[in-house]
Amino acid sequence: MTALLELKKATKDFRGVPAIKDVDFTLEKGEIHAIVGENGAGKSTLMSILYGFYTADSGDIFVNGKLEHITDSRHALGLGIGMVHQHFMLVDNFSILENVILGAEDSAMLAPSLARARKELKRLADEYSLDVDPDAIVQDVSVGQQQRLEILKALYRGADILILDEPTGVLTPEEADDLFRVLRVLREQGKTVILITHKLREIMAITDTVSVMRQGQMVTTMPTADTSPERLAEAMVGRRVLLRVEKGAAHPGKTMLEVKNLVVNDDAGVPRVKGVSFTVRAGEIVGIAGVAGNGQSELLESIAGMRDQKSGDVILNGQPLSLEGDDGAARARLAGLAHVPEDRQREGLVTQFEEWENNILGYQDSKAYGAGIFLDIGAARKEALERMHKFDVRPANPRLKTASFSGGNQQKIVLAREMEQNPDVLMVGQPTRGVDIGAIEFIHNQIVKMRDAG
Numbered sequence: 001m002t003a004l005l006e007l008k009k010a011t012k013d014f015r016g017v018p019a020i021k022d023v024d025f026t027l028e029k030g031e032i033h034a035i036v037g038e039n040g041a042g043k044s045t046l047m048s049i050l051y052g053f054y055t056a057d058s059g060d061i062f063v064n065g066k067l068e069h070i071t072d073s074r075h076a077l078g079l080g081i082g083m084v085h086q087h088f089m090l091v092d093n094f095s096i097l098e099n100v101i102l103g104a105e106d107s108a109m110l111a112p113s114l115a116r117a118r119k120e121l122k123r124l125a126d127e128y129s130l131d132v133d134p135d136a137i138v139q140d141v142s143v144g145q146q147q148r149l150e151i152l153k154a155l156y157r158g159a160d161i162l163i164l165d166e167p168t169g170v171l172t173p174e175e176a177d178d179l180f181r182v183l184r185v186l187r188e189q190g191k192t193v194i195l196i197t198h199k200l201r202e203i204m205a206i207t208d209t210v211s212v213m214r215q216g217q218m219v220t221t222m223p224t225a226d227t228s229p230e231r232l233a234e235a236m237v238g239r240r241v242l243l244r245v246e247k248g249a250a251h252p253g254k255t256m257l258e259v260k261n262l263v264v265n266d267d268a269g270v271p272r273v274k275g276v277s278f279t280v281r282a283g284e285i286v287g288i289a290g291v292a293g294n295g296q297s298e299l300l301e302s303i304a305g306m307r308d309q310k311s312g313d314v315i316l317n318g319q320p321l322s323l324e325g326d327d328g329a330a331r332a333r334l335a336g337l338a339h340v341p342e343d344r345q346r347e348g349l350v351t352q353f354e355e356w357e358n359n360i361l362g363y364q365d366s367k368a369y370g371a372g373i374f375l376d377i378g379a380a381r382k383e384a385l386e387r388m389h390k391f392d393v394r395p396a397n398p399r400l401k402t403a404s405f406s407g408g409n410q411q412k413i414v415l416a417r418e419m420e421q422n423p424d425v426l427m428v429g430q431p432t433r434g435v436d437i438g439a440i441e442f443i444h445n446q447i448v449k450m451r452d453a454g
Helices: 042-051 073-078 096-101 110-127 145-157 173-188 200-206 229-237 296-303 328-334 344-347 356-358 377-390 406-420 438-453
Strands: 005-014 017-027 032-037 058-063 066-068 081-084 161-165 192-196 209-214 217-224 255-265 271-281 313-314 337-340 425-428
Touching: 017 042, 017 209, 017 425, 032 042, 032 200, 032 229, 042 161, 042 192, 058 313, 058 406, 073 081, 081 145, 096 110, 096 145, 110 145, 145 161, 145 173, 173 192, 173 200, 192 200, 200 229, 209 229, 229 377, 229 438, 271 296, 296 337, 328 337, 337 406, 344 406, 356 377, 356 406, 377 406, 406 425
Parallel strands: 017 217, 032 192, 032 209, 081 161, 161 192, 337 425
Antiparallel strands: 005 017, 005 058, 058 066, 209 217, 255 271, 255 313
16 A cells, blocks of 8 residues: 655755754554654654655655655645644634634635634534633643644644644643543544654553654664563663663752742732742752642742742742842842753743853853953853763754754753753753653753762
8 A cells, every 4th residue: 555655765954964864754544653762863853844844955755655845834734744843833812713723714804714713623623522612812721722722723724644743741641641542533533643752651652653763864663562662762862771760869968948938929910839838958859749730830930030929938058039020030040049941942042042142041141251241252152062062962063043953952951051050959840851761861860960969
């Protein structure tokens, strides 16, 4: 039988740096096919070529046996290829219904378009068990609901092939399980799914076939039933990977951070942190766990000086921290508190800046980068390159705009910047979100090393 989609000898370079090289990929109708690999292995580049975001420098794409030259995403959608991106492409203050028809309006008069879309959205939601409220405003619904919306957008535009890039990176376990149920329904209804993920549990639980990429090349494709998490991890990284953290006993010292009766409101004025108190000592790692939306985000933002506290105290190294006002985060950094925020794109990076600029972001007044009003750009770029090599950021080019890096590599850029400051206290929200199995091992080991160094 003719494959539903086939890629032959696809190659793509960025500024002379190869992203993928001579990649072959075959997709059969009605399967859930995982593509896995380290950050920078070329997975997202490959999918962006299929979706028309990039054009391959060489190679061919066949859809239902016919050679196609996909020029843009509209062309890809016309061929039945839809994509749900790792970072959602939604207008937050539009309704779900308005987001669905955005760019797919069928007349200059919006009212008839919205009426037809409402009817079709209900049909799709019923058929694929994707229940949503069409009149809800996007910024008011959960991340899981936003992802359902992204899937519905693709189905509304006629997608038969759905590409999902790191779909569970921001989901709770319950939301992830709900997504798996939806994917099974899509498969039963004849849709075909490409799943890009770093999470081995998901691959084993939901996929039929798995392909592994490493350093821009496709190294193996096999039925999921014929492999194991250990074999996949080794194929991804090129060496044996420990799927656990090895660490010795902690030797806690003096109290470094003390939080007393902290009360913090969310953006709507609703209390999310209600009288929380805890201490963190030198030489220990304290975990804060909970389902998303239970106050963890507001707690970290408040301690980091990003969100005003209603009441309570934060004491760092024996000194009360004054965190109020727009420069609260800057004062926290100067006092020895480093922070890796949960949302790297909105709060950790300026994605249109070059990598070296993000590497000094928040620390640009340090003497290491110059004196007075003059910035030593050469020193800043040299340090950025050294950190890129240490944290295995790919490609190791500090002159690239940060938007050009994969999500996992963006995460490593933020981690490198904050960890290399040698802070007294490091706060990390979701340290390994969107990060590959080899990098997870590295990040965990770095955190343990910082603990052991006090």
